[in-house]
Amino acid sequence: MSEIKLYTKKFDFYYGHLKALTDINLEIQKNKVTALIGPSGCGKSTFLRSLNRMNDIIPGTIIEGTVALDGKDIYDKNIDVVDLRRRVGMVFQKSNPFPKSIFENVAYGLRINGERNRGKIAHRVEESLKNAALWEEVKDRLDTSAMDLSGGQQQRLCIARALAVQPEVILMDEPASALDPIATQKIEELIFELKNEYTIVIVTHNMQQAARVSDFTAFFYLGELIEFDETDKIFTNPSQKKTEDYVTGRFG
Amino acid sequence: MELKKNKLHQTPVWWRRLKEQVIEKFFLVHGMLAVLILMGIFSLLFIEGFPAFKALGLKSFFFSTKWNPTSFVQESYGILSILISTLMVTFGALLIAVPIGIATAAYIADVAPPRVREVIKPVIEVLAGIPSVVVGFLGIIVVGPLLSRLFGTSNGLNAINGSILLAVMALPTIISISEDAILSIPQEYKNASLALGANKWQTLIRVTIPSAMSGIIAAVMLGMGRAIGETMTVLMATGNAPAMPHSFLDSIRTMTATIAIELGETVQGGIHYRSLFVIGFILFLMTFFVNLISDLVLEKYQKVNR
Amino acid sequence: MMKINWKKMNEKLGFSVLRLATLVVIFILFFIIYDIVSKGISSVNWEFVTDKPRKGMTEGGIWPAIVGTFWVSLVTVIFSVPIGMFAAIYLNEYAHQGRIVRLIRLAIRNLSGVPSIVYGLFGFSLFVLMLNFGLSVLSSGLTLGLLTLPWTITASEEALKTVPMSYREGALALGATKWQTIRSNVLPYAVPGMLTGTILGLARAAGETAPILFTGVAFFWPILPKFPDALFKQFMALPYHLFIMSTQHHEIVKVRPLAYGTAFILIVLILLMNTVAIWIRYRFRKKYKRI
Incomplete structure (x- = not known):
């Protein structure tokens, strides 16, 4: 049953001369939620952004080792980074809707992929907004600016925008860190729904959140992967002392 | 790579990549144009001016004060007096x-409340936008008579007039760049000084301005570059006598004014014509080095502040 | 106690000196504007704006100079804005730190320091003679285009910098190519800023005299040809007209009111452009603060 969607092997990452990640070996299973936890600056966000090569846009970054999607190295010369990002979507920490209408935000990914059929676009927009549990709230004002939505709605809009291009993996970088508890709960419920169709990797600061939403948890510390296991095990019976210290709140 | 379920991309990857490559190169070419134009200016001035240089020699250009290209008796192309005039009005x-x-920069950056700053900054910008010919016009009509009354000279078209007008032209450059330099001094520096019991004035004079000094020097250099290269104001307000100046009350003629006055009267390709390109070339080199120095100073200062 | 008071007085005095300097700068600007406006406005009437100069330029108006300045500025914009924008897009969106970028930036900074009269020489040699455009609107417009290029690049780059990084990241993460990202998520939001820079550059170009001196401006050229013939003809221009009316005319004192009128129109034109530009920027900033 368990199928590996993404894995990294001996993965190192540098910002110029600064080594940010060392020897990361991680297997991410299909249709599961994998949480990346650890204190700030531990490299978990850097790692997440390596999975769809968003770090490419930062000058001076160097990688070593392998990151593979469906068994193919995504840093291989023959891989098209645009294709990769269509398959591996991303939701950012700070919700970043474009200053366009709600409809155009969700349709963006379709349009840049050359979809011209209006009916198809409208259909996909509706479907994506429904999947992101936002449809009921915005269906009467699709033409209004996305900037007027609340923080939580904006973040769900960004999720809908990512869903519209039908990725296989969704990366979420602390998607609820700037939201209030109710909005956070909605996002968490949404993640739970989405894993039926998508493979999800989520970076979070919030350990309860990791415990609630994820199937697997990876604990990062100072650029190294300390422990990776089923979430239950990480939170109840970790094998590493550092992990235990962190999840019990002794530091971080 | 095998792609499932994602029905979206119809365009083949190679085509998309090629397109992106071409687009990037397109923008790169436009960026490189700046380099090309700079090199073009350099070489064209050199090519046009070189024959005159060759015919007349270094010595007669730089060590003669006599600029009299249209003399019937003995044409002479000594740029020393116009070079010195340029440096004099600039100084x-x-x-x-x-x-x-x-x-002013210190006031805007360190003293003025934000709302005052909001008013002054556009003033500086608008001042920078006043055409030099308008400033020159007022030099003739307002500053000139004022100077002649003040110093009892027959007219006020002289080096002081030029200097005053050039100061007006250079002020916006000096202010805005010095202001940036002063603003970039971290608050911690100032706090350290304030914590030691210095008041705001002492902090400004002893800490902030010295720390911003390289930026201010760069600002002065750039202002100097503007003054050296300014044409219309000096053309209109300095009287344009092509002789060695002895005081600031003398009528003078700068390098820029010489080109402006004489190019239209020369025979194209003749020595006189080419000698004006030599002057242009020297002007180009002067401003180039002034800019380069300010660049180096700024670069050093950015490193120090990092 | 005595010492502290002394310190305090020192501070007060120092700040007063700074304030005085600032007031001097403000005074200079307001004096220039006040003098030109107060003495120029009486010369300005409908005839002055719409008529040709007459009777050896001792009477009549400045219409040909207004038209000439317009044509030249148009050529300047058409030449310099696209190139400046494209160069800025390269520098801000594509280029990484490297030798080529440093070279381009060095060139831009140095170009902005090249004296305008040197641009005039260059334009004369390149456009008038080598490319055989002759003394014309085209030669002058292109010369001014070169002069304004570094400003256009810098202003466009500033405008691009104000577009939040997250707009770019969001698009890239959806699988947009670099160019798609720039076209849909960067340029639309940078345009108002670019417009500001363009107008400011244009205002400065419209007031420049030295670069057009040998490239096409005429002492007296009252003919108003239609486009595109105008491109290859000589022209009158406001700043040059002011220059000859105040220094070259045979009856300088008599035509002084006309010179003031010309200066008035020139200043008003430039202030208007500056105001529009600053207003656009102000609105643009406000809009972005909301986001």
């Missing part, structure tokens, strides 16, 4: 503009 302009400019 005079800086004498006026540097203290006022730095003081």
Whole structure:
């Protein structure tokens, strides 16, 4: 049953001369939620952004080792980074809707992929907004600016925008860190729904959140992967002392 | 790579990549144009001017004060007096503009409340936008008579007039760049000084301005570059006598004014024509080095502040 | 106690000196504007704006100079804005730190320091003679285009910098190519800023005299040809007209009111452009603060 969607092997990452990640070996299973936890600056966000090569846009970054999607190295010369990002979507920490209408935000990914059929676009927009549990709230004002939505709605809009291009993996970088508890709960419920169709990797600061939403948890510390296991095990019976210290709140 | 379920991309990857490559190169070419134009200016001035240089020799250009290309008796192309005139009005302009400019920059950056700053900044910008010909016009009509009354000279078209006008032209440059330099000094520096019991004035004079000094020097250099290259104001307000100046009350003629006055009267390709390109070339080199120095100073200062 | 008071007085005095310097700068600007406006406005009437100069330029108006300045500025914009924008897009969106970028930036900074009269020489040699455009609107417009290029690049780059990084990241993460990202998520939001820079550059170009001196401006050229013939003809221009009316005319004192009128129109034109530009920027900033 368990199928590996993404894995990294001996993965190192540098910002110029600064080594940010060392020897990361991680297997991410299909249709599961994998949480990346650890204190700030531990490299978990850097790692997440390596999975769809968003770090490419930062000058001076160097990688070593392998990151593979469906068994193919995504840093291989023959891989098209645009294709990769269509398959591996991303939701950012700070919700970043474009200053366009709600409809155009969700349709963006379709349009840049050359979809011209209006009916198809409208259909996909509706479907994506429904999947992101936002449809009921915005269906009467699709033409209004996305900037007027609340923080939580904006973040769900960004999720809908990512869903519209039908990725296989969704990366979420602390998607609820700037939201209030109710909005956070909605996002968490949404993640739970989405894993039926998508493979999800989520970076979070919030350990309860990791415990609630994820199937697997990876604990990062100072650029190294300390422990990776089923979430239950990480939170109840970790094998590493550092992990235990962190999840019990002794530091971080 | 096998792609499932994602039905979206119809365009083949190679085509998309090629397109992106071509687009990037397109923009790169436009960026490179700046380099090309700079090199073009350099080479064209050199090519046009070189024959005159060759025919007349270094010595008669730089060590003769006599500029009289249209003389019937003996044409002479000594640029020494116009070179010195240029440096003289520039120096005079800086004498006026540097203290006022730095003081204004310090006021805007360190003293003025934000709302006052919001008003002054557009003023500086608009001042930078006043055409030099308008400033020159007022030099003739307002500054000139004022100077002639003040110093009892027959007219006020002289080096001081030019310096005053050039100061006006250089002020916006000096102010805005000095202001940036002063603003970039981290608050911690100032706090350290304030914590030691210095008041705001002492902090400004002893800490902030010295720390911003390289930026201010760069600002002065750029202001100097503007003054050296300014044409219309000096053309209109300095009287344009092509002789060696002895005082700031003398009528003078700068390098820029010489080109402006004489190019239209020369025979194209003749020695006189080419000698004006030599002057242009020298002007180009002067401003180039002034800019380069300010660049180096700024670069050093950015490194120090990092 | 005595010492502290002394310190305090020192501070007060120092700040007053700074304030005085600032007031001097403000005074200079307001004096220029006040003098030109107060003495120029009486010369300005309908005839002055719409008529040709007459009777050896001792009477009549400045219409040909207004038209000439317009044509030249148009050529300047058409030449310099696209190139400046494209170069800025390269520098801000594509280029990484490297030798080529440093070279381009060095060139831009140095170009902005090249004296305008040197641009005039260059334009004369390149456009008038080598490319055989002759003394014309085209030669002058292109010369001014070169002069304004560094400003256009810098202003466009500033405008691009104000577009939040997250707009770019969001698009890239959806699988947009670099160019798609720039076209849909960067340029639309940078345009108002670019417009500001363009107008400011244009205002400065419209007031420049030295670069057009040998490239096409005429002492007296009252003919108003239609486009595109105008491109290859000589022209009158406001700043040059002011220059000859105040220094070259045979009856300088008599035509002084006309010179003031010309200066008035020139200043008003430039202030208007500056105001529009600053207003656009102000609105643009406000809009972005909301986001």
